[in-house]
Amino acid sequence: MSSEPLLSVRDLSVDFQADAGVVHAVRRVCFDVFEGQTLAVVGESGSGKSVTAQAIMGLLSKKARVTSGSCLFRDPKTGITTDLVKLDPNGPQMRAIRGGRIAMIFQEPMTSLSPVHTIGDQVSEALVVHTGCSRREAEEKAMLLFQRVEFRNPERMLRTYPFELSGGMRQRAMIAMAMICHPALLIADEPTTALDVTTQAQILSLIRDVQAQKRMAVMFITHDLGVVANMADDVVVMYRGEVMELGGRETIFEDPHHAYLKALIRAVPHFNMKPGERLKPVREIAVSIPGSWKCETPAPAAAPAPVLKIDNVSKSFTLRSGMWSGRVEKIQALNNVSLSLDRGATVGLVGESGSGKTTLSRMIMRAPGSKPDEGRIWFDDGTGPRDVFELKDEELKAYRRSVQFVFQDPFSSLNPRMTVYDILSEPLLIHDIGTREERHERVKSLLELVGLEPAYMRRYPHSFSGGQRQRIGLARALALEPSVILCDEPTSALDVSVQAQILNLLKDLQKALGVSYLFVSHNLAVIEYMARDIAVMCRGHIVEQAPREVLFRSPKHPYTKALLHAIPDVDLDHPLDFTALKASASSHPERWPAPFTIAPGEPPPLMVEVEPRHFVRISAVNAGVPTGVAA
Structure with missing residues (x-):
């Protein structure tokens, strides 16, 4: 390796000309990047x-504009050094x-x-x-x-x-x-x-x-x-x-x-946190719960009815194989998925991209084209379970009030042409809630609820940071006082300190309002912090489901084990084993070891309870194999 840096940044300063004056975005930054490092x-x-x-x-x-400094790049092919700033x-x-x-x-x-x-x-x-x-x-x-x-x-x-x-x-x-x-x-x-x-x-x-x-x-x-x-x-x-x-x-x-x-x-979430232990963001969010807000009392311990239940749901899509060929390819997005969410509880849903997590969330929301091929989704508002896809007119409108969504990208999910007031009052207008003055007070309460100043309601989304935009998205989801919020990767685009703020805020709101969360994430440390029960998805199947402490203590499925082994740890004594990860076939159901193998043409796999409340999906042809031993 050459002792001369490939890139040398010296005293770099960058200013932005904003409406309120000059913003010093970068000030006298210095560092070197070396070849191969x-x-x-x-x-x-x-x-x-x-x-x-x-x-x-x-x-x-x-x-x-760059106001000072240099960025010297040495091309290893030619040996020529160029100041990129000039x-x-x-x-x-x-x-x-x-x-x-x-x-x-x-x-x-x-x-x-x-x-x-x-x-x-x-x-x-x-x-x-x-x-x-x-x-x-x-x-x-x-x-x-x-x-x-x-x-x-x-x-x-x-x-x-x-x-x-x-x-x-x-x-x-x-x-x-x-x-x-x-x-x-x-x-x-x-x-x-x-x-x-x-x-x-x-x-x-x-x-x-x-x-x-x-x-x-x-x-x-x-x-x-x-x-x-x-x-x-x-x-x-x-x-x-x-x-x-x-x-x-x-x-x-x-x-x-x-x-x-x-x-x-x-501020980094880590495993084995103590009961009641909170993340420690650089700056805490001061949350104010208005006295007028609904605070649901948790259901009695004796056989509480789940607020949401997914029962053996399957869903497939057809994709084109070519622009002009007319051929189509069938993709099985969900396979016999079952899940239940109790009132005031959080269920974590983890898995890789394309495993079906977002498809399941869209089906729960009853998005266009999301009707299941098989199975049913039940919602219970306290009057008894009803099939979500059979709801019509006022019942459907009431359901949409009760189930809300927090999106992954806080910027693209907010209309850039609407002020914060317009964004938060829009759900109230659509559902004809309150007078103009009452809606104004409601928006003010929503901002206070997520730790933002009421003075922000006349600003546009571009003037906020990523964490602030995500809090606006959360406030919008809370505007109609839902009983269920679907959180689709709500902190993946946020830095660790802002992530800690949002996660603590979600827990505080759940405790105060009794709302239930279906929390979709690929960060298992975040899931462990937020969820009571965890379901692991791969290629449209829920392959393992268990209480948080059981899943992390005793994972059975090879895919779950691979997820846990792939988590990068801040502890330098526990580095990732890249060689083992490259050799892993964890994402290929047909290559899983018996009894977990799921091969094309075989009977549908089964969910087996290997210990109380701990379920693992195994091949139907290997259903007699004791899963706990084989794992």
């Missing part, structure tokens, strides 16, 4: 991490470096991918532009890379559009696009945020493999300190545009000095 940049939202990366790539907005962002020299020698993986894949071009076109285009190879050769190399990022059907990806993929699948496409030219420096801005832990581990392993083969340097921007502990050689900690602490990984984790870094480490 990984530098992790950590910090809260708004700390200047992404702005620093955009300055390096020449992608700053028109309102931003280049024309749209000039030929910068375009040749951007994408060819320095590539970037962006945090939000949907807004980074063209909606009118196929994934194959977008990934192969980078290779055609920077190497001049033929389109056919580029597509062949793209397919090889699609296999490495774990697309189930690499050939089909050449013809697939971004809107046909889940968030995790789109992120894999972004990673393939960034890595296809084998850049000297890869800037990864939250590259695994939308990915489940097994896919995250595979992507981290892929980045490490390419890094070792091509001596690629990586600048890894993340809020996941577990990823930092497993990937980084050096760490930069940023806060409000400045570097608070810089050092080697061992020094940062074993002997942190700055109070801000210590606070970040304390």
Whole structure:
């Protein structure tokens, strides 16, 4: 390894010209990135991490300008050192470096991918532009890379559009696009945020493999300190545009000095937390519960009726195989899924992208086209269970009031043309609740409920941070006083401190209002903190279901074990075993060991109770095998 850095950032400062004046987004930042090594940049939202990366790539907005400093990039192919700050962002020299020698993986894949071009076109285009190879050769190399990022059907990806993929699948496409030219420096801005832990581990392993083969340097921007502990050689900690602490990984984790870094480490959810123990965010949210708000009394302990029950639900979709061929491909999204949610309780739903978690949530919401092929979904508002898909007119309207949704992306789920007042009052208008004055007071109470100032109600979503936007989304879900809230990855896009705020807020609201949560997440540490019972999904099946403490103490299914082994830990003494993860076949039901194997053409698998309230799905042909012994 050369002793000279591949990228040297010195005294970099970036200002934004805002309506209220100048914002100093980055102030005199200094660090080095060396060939073949990984530098992790950590910090809260708004700390200047992404702005620093955009300055390096020449992608700053028109309102931003570099006021001082340099970004010296040494191309290992030519040995020429270039100050990236001095280049024309749209000039030929910068375009040749951007994408060819320095590539970037962006945090939000949907807004980074063209909606009118196929994934194959977008990934192969980078290779055609920077190497001049033929389109056919580029597509062949793209397919090889699609296999490495774990697309189930690499050939089909050449013809697939971004809107046909889940968030995790789109992120894999972004990673393939960034890595296809084998850049000297890869800037990864939250590259695994939308990915489940097994896919995250595979992507981290892929980045490490390419890094070792091509001596690629990586600048890894993340809020996941577990990823930092497993990937980084050096760490930069940023806060409000400045570097608070810089050092080697061992020094940062074993002997942190700055109070801000210590606070970040304390905010990370971890396993085996004590009963009643709370996360410790850098800043707590002050929650005010208005006296007029409904506070449900938990149901009596004697056989409480679940508020929501999913009974043997199956759902399939048909996808086109080609633009003009007329052929279709059947995808089985859900297979005999059963689940129940008690009043005032939280059920966690975990699994990789494409396992069926969001499909199940959409069915519960009775979204268009979500009617199950088989099975039924029951909802009980206290008057007895009713089939959700048989509700009509006023009954359906009442159901939609009772079941609300908190989305994964807090920005795209809020209308950018509506103020916070309009967003929060819209559900009240639709359901004809209250007078104008009463709705105003209700919006004020909702903002106080999630720890936001009433003065914010005239602002637009773009003027808030990610954590504040997620609190607005939560306030909107609470506007109609629902009995069930479906939380679809509500904290995956948030840094660890804001995540801790939101999770504590959700628990406080549940305790005060008696609301039930179906909590979808790929972060098992978050699920353990939030949920009483946990269901694990893979390829449309719930493969294991148990109380939180039982599942983490004694997992039985090979897929559940793989999920637990793939969790990156902040403890440097427990690193990820990338070799074992690469060899794992945990996501392939037909390759699971007996008695868990699920092969095409076999009878439907069975859920077997291996201990009280602990269920595991096994093959019907192996139903006689004692699961506890085989596991």
